[in-house]
Amino acid sequence: MINTFQNFIAGNKARAGRKALRKKALHGLSIYTSVVILLIIANLAQASAFDTIKITALKDQSPDLDGNNVKIAVICRSMTYDQGLPLNDYQPFADHNCFKNASLNFYDANNLPAKVSSHSTAICSILFGQDPNISDPDLAISQYQGIAPKASAQIYEFWHFLTEYVYTNTPPDADVISVSCGDQFQDWWTTGIESLASNFGKTIVAGIGNGSKFSDPLLYPGASSNVIGVGVIDSIVSDDWQLKLDNFTLPHSQHSSTGPTQQNTCKPDIVAPGNFLTADANTPDLYNPAGDFSSYATPAVAGTAALLIQQAKQNPAYDLALSTEAGNCVIKAILLNSATKLPFWHKGQLTKDDDHTTPLDYAQGAGMLNAQRAYQTLTAGPFLPGDVNSIGWDLNFLDINVSEKSYYFTITNPADDFITATLSWNRYYENQYPFSRLSQYDTDLRVQLWAIDPNDSENDYLLDYCDSNTDNLEHIYSRLDPNYTNYQLTISFSPNSQHAENINQPFAVAWGTAEQTDANSILFYDLNCDGQVTQEDSMLLVKNWLQNELSPEKYTIGDINNDSLINMHDMDILNKYKNQTADWLEN
Numbered sequence: 001m002i003n004t005f006q007n008f009i010a011g012n013k014a015r016a017g018r019k020a021l022r023k024k025a026l027h028g029l030s031i032y033t034s035v036v037i038l039l040i041i042a043n044l045a046q047a048s049a050f051d052t053i054k055i056t057a058l059k060d061q062s063p064d065l066d067g068n069n070v071k072i073a074v075i076c077r078s079m080t081y082d083q084g085l086p087l088n089d090y091q092p093f094a095d096h097n098c099f100k101n102a103s104l105n106f107y108d109a110n111n112l113p114a115k116v117s118s119h120s121t122a123i124c125s126i127l128f129g130q131d132p133n134i135s136d137p138d139l140a141i142s143q144y145q146g147i148a149p150k151a152s153a154q155i156y157e158f159w160h161f162l163t164e165y166v167y168t169n170t171p172p173d174a175d176v177i178s179v180s181c182g183d184q185f186q187d188w189w190t191t192g193i194e195s196l197a198s199n200f201g202k203t204i205v206a207g208i209g210n211g212s213k214f215s216d217p218l219l220y221p222g223a224s225s226n227v228i229g230v231g232v233i234d235s236i237v238s239d240d241w242q243l244k245l246d247n248f249t250l251p252h253s254q255h256s257s258t259g260p261t262q263q264n265t266c267k268p269d270i271v272a273p274g275n276f277l278t279a280d281a282n283t284p285d286l287y288n289p290a291g292d293f294s295s296y297a298t299p300a301v302a303g304t305a306a307l308l309i310q311q312a313k314q315n316p317a318y319d320l321a322l323s324t325e326a327g328n329c330v331i332k333a334i335l336l337n338s339a340t341k342l343p344f345w346h347k348g349q350l351t352k353d354d355d356h357t358t359p360l361d362y363a364q365g366a367g368m369l370n371a372q373r374a375y376q377t378l379t380a381g382p383f384l385p386g387d388v389n390s391i392g393w394d395l396n397f398l399d400i401n402v403s404e405k406s407y408y409f410t411i412t413n414p415a416d417d418f419i420t421a422t423l424s425w426n427r428y429y430e431n432q433y434p435f436s437r438l439s440q441y442d443t444d445l446r447v448q449l450w451a452i453d454p455n456d457s458e459n460d461y462l463l464d465y466c467d468s469n470t471d472n473l474e475h476i477y478s479r480l481d482p483n484y485t486n487y488q489l490t491i492s493f494s495p496n497s498q499h500a501e502n503i504n505q506p507f508a509v510a511w512g513t514a515e516q517t518d519a520n521s522i523l524f525y526d527l528n529c530d531g532q533v534t535q536e537d538s539m540l541l542v543k544n545w546l547q548n549e550l551s552p553e554k555y556t557i558g559d560i561n562n563d564s565l566i567n568m569h570d571m572d573i574l575n576k577y578k579n580q581t582a583d584w585l586e587n
Contacts, residue, residue, distance in 0.1 A: 048246040049273040052233075053300060054372035055147060058307070061372065067148025069313055070306045072127060073174035074299075076120035077158040077181040089115035090157045096121065096279040098129035098144055107164075108157035120155065122278035122290045123180055126299040127306075128153050129278075135285040144277070144287065147303030148310075166192040169431045171200040175309045175322075178302035179206040179227075180295035182219030186262075190220040191435040197226035198426035201327040203309070205230060205302040207294035208268040209257030222268070222294075223261045225427045225472050228305075228332050231256040231268035232297040233342075233368060235275045236584060237530040245289055247584040248273045249529040250342050250557070251363045255292045258555040259362035265471045266348070266360035269332070270339050272297040272369040304371045305331050308378050320382055320395040329424040329508035330395050332473075336360075337393075337422035337510035338374040339367030341477065343523040344557040350548060352564045357468050359475040362555045366422065366475055377510055383407065391512035396491075398445070399504045404492040408452070411513065415482035421489055421511040423447045423466075423474040443505045444494035447474040451484040463487075467494050477514065524560050525577040531585030533577045541566070541574055 050056045059065060078086030093116045094104055104124070108114055130149035134142055154174050156165075158181060165172050166189050183190065196202050206222035208229040222229035231251045235244040251258075251271045259267040274296035280286035290296040308331060312318040321330040345367060348358030360366055381392035385405040396405055411417055423445055428438040446467040453459035464478035480487070489511055525533045527540040544558040545566040558566040560573045 049248070049276050049300075050147075052248050053272055053304075053369040055300075055304070058372040058375050062311075062375065065307045065310060065375075067128075067151030067303070067306050067310060070148065070176070070310045071152045071154055071174040072148065072302060072306050073154040073156060073161075073172050073177045074120065074124060074127065075156050075158055075161050075177065075179045075181070076117060076123070079117050079119060085111075086157060086159050087115070088112040088157060090117050090120055091115065091155065092117070092121040092124040093279065093281045093284075096125070096129075096281075096284045097133075097135065098125050098131040098146070098279050101130055102128040102149065103152045104128070104155060105153060106155050108160045109163070114157075116281050118281035119180070119295065121281040122276075122288075122296060123178070123299050124153060124155065125279035126276050126290070126296060127151065127178070127303050134287075147300065148306045151303075151306055151310075162189050162192075166196065167433060169195055169199070169435075171196055171202055175203070176302050176306045177202060177204045178299055179204065179221060180298045182206060182209065182222055184209075184217040184219055186220050186224075188434040190224055191429050191437065192433070193221045194224045194226045194427065195429040195431055195435045197328050198428050199431055201322075201324040201329075203305050203328045203331045204228065205298055205305060207232075207298040210293055211253045211255050211257045218257045218259060218261055218267050222298075223265075225265060226328065228270065228301060228335065229268040229365070230294055230298045230301045231258075231271040231363065231365060232274040232292055232294040233271050234292045234529060235273070236582070237528065241289055243584055245275060245277060247582075248275075249523055250344065252557075253363065253555060256294060256363065259360075260348075263470060266358060266362065266365070266468070266473065268363075268365040269360065269473070270301060270336055270365045270367065270369055271342075271363075272300040274300075276300070301335065301369055304369060304374060305335065307371065308334065308374060311375065311378060315379075318378060318382070321378065323395060326395060326426055326506040326508060329426060329506070330393060330510075333422045333424040333508040333510040334374050334377045334393055335369065336366035336424070336473075336475065337420050337512060338370050338377050339365070340370045340373075341367045341514070341517045343517055343521050344559065345477075345517065346559070346562070346564070347475075349553060350556065350559060350564055350566070351552070356465055359466055359468050359471050359473050363557075373512075377512055380512075381510075393508065393510040395506065395508050397504055397506045398443075398491065398493060404490060406491075407489040407509075407511070409487055409489070409511075410485050411480055411487060412485065414480035414485055417480050417513040418516055419449060419476065419478055419480055419487065419511065420514045421447055421449060421474075421476040421509065423491060423507060423509050425472050425505060425507040427472050441503065443503060444469055444497040445474060445505070445507060446492050446494045447476060447509070448488075448490040448492070449476055449478055450488040450490065451481045452486040452488050453484070454486050460488075469494070469496060479516070522577075522580060522582045525574050525580060526582060527558065531582040533574070533580045538571065538574060541571060545570075 129146035131144040209219040348354040466474035
């Protein structure tokens with residue numbers, strides 16, 4: 001057993017004979033200042049951001065969903081280092097009122113006394129906090145609750161986690177792993193985390209990075225293939241903290257890193273708000289806004305995954321979602337497929353050339369987390385191939401003998417619906433250091449959506465498909481044909497797939513109907529997110545137009561009419577909405 005961080009580095013340098021464990025600047029996913037923001041506001045509710053991602057609606061529907069019997073591993077970086085050694089200030093402020101009844105378990109190398117981190121305090125309060133009697137006189141709320149307050153919190157110091165679990169390829173005793181730190185480069189520890197996901201079916205959720213410039217890279221392991229990478233949605237622009245905690249806009253590249261990755265894969269996978277009300281790290285009865293950082297969007301997604309796993313543990317009908325074979329793919333497919341499309345969602349770059357080969361939007365991923373819809377998808381299934389309901393999921397496999405599987409369903413009102421379908425499978429990595437990619441076992445899968453005429457098969461036609469040659473994920477978001485009520489979803493090997501003849505490829509698929517994004521949403525026109533459509537928005541549209549002309553490979557918003565161009569047509573539409581005011585500003 002490796003007892004110290006120094007021995008860990010020295011031992012691995014000797015074994016590896018290369019710079020695999022070179023000292024790096026580990027990028028955290030949030031920014032703190034020395035200024036404590038005191039909340040002197042009225043009518044504030046912890047559930048504000050929870051309302052946006054349908055956590056509140058889910059708990060109203062199923063009040064027993066509280067994380068009970070679920071273990072969540074939270075990987076927390078030390079905030080300070082001395083000559084590369086972590087100084088063990090990684091723990092949440094356990095004396096805060098919201099943690100009095102929480103099950104907090106701490107794991108570190110015991111080299112130094114553990115100290116408190118404001119970063120992990122905020123993350124853990126989003127997940128595990130529960131304060132039924134708020135004593136802060138400045139808050140106009142009486143209680144506080146996180147997403148999974150009864151879950152068992154397994155809180156690991158980052159380097160200890162790498163030493164004890166990643167390096168040894170030993171899965172922690174946890175159902176969900178939440179990581180709010182990362183590095184812009186792949187390394188042994190990021191591929192080691194991918195190995196934990198593929199070899200043990202572990203659901204791993206990680207922040208994707210905080211953007212700030214077009215050139216800023218995505219962070220690993222959030223950018224890793226087998227990990228659910230999470231971006232952050234900005235609060236509205238306002239000096240009023242109540243409004244900022246109540247209202248959210250879109251992910252923007254200034255605050256949420258955008259794809260593609262260095263391997264040309266799509267990331268993030270999903271987005272969520274980050275500006276939650278969180279526990280203060282110094283005062284036991286004080287709460288602060290977290291800010292628009294992917295560190296805090298990550299526990300929102302991890303906590304929702306934990307609620308799905310809680311339900312799966314309670315009902316044997318859903319136990320495939322817990323499979324060590326590819327249970328992580330089930331959770332990923334369900335979360336992504338149930339996500340809400342926000343304004344400007346489109347696949348890949350602005351052009352439509354990549355719609356069939358690029359699964360996700362490079363800023364939104366599959367869209368914004370929708371916890372209630374994810375729960376509805378989980379509890380609607382699973383189904384075997386054949387006749388299925390219009391919402392559901394499956395965990396299945398393809399091999400050389402059965403290279404295609406299909407699901408048939410009926411849509412009663414196809415003129416009003418979109419269909420979403422998400423296919424997920426794992427990439428494979430060695431189970432020992434340095435956890436190299438086992439590319440010889442890689443497969444490429446394809447998902448197809450067919451419109452079916454039950455009376456004449458000659459009228460059947462391919463409505464949509466997704467077939468990326470780089471991602472281990474495919475996603476369809478397609479308007480249905482009003483003339484057809486019968487549809488077929490087919491999973492197969494891609495025609496270009498190169499795979500071993502003896503391959504047995506597990507996959508997870510989820511499907512369901514979805515609404516079209518509201519074309520009247522002010523977010524299509526209020527580009528600077530200040531609640532009013534003004535000349536400033538027109539200027540920003542021109543800036544994005546120019547950016548798209550000069551660097552079409554960069555992600556920009558402004559294609560209001562969804563024709564894959566930013567041009568004068570979009571400006572004309574925006575001008576028609578001049579002086580429109582957002583509901584949150586009017587109220």
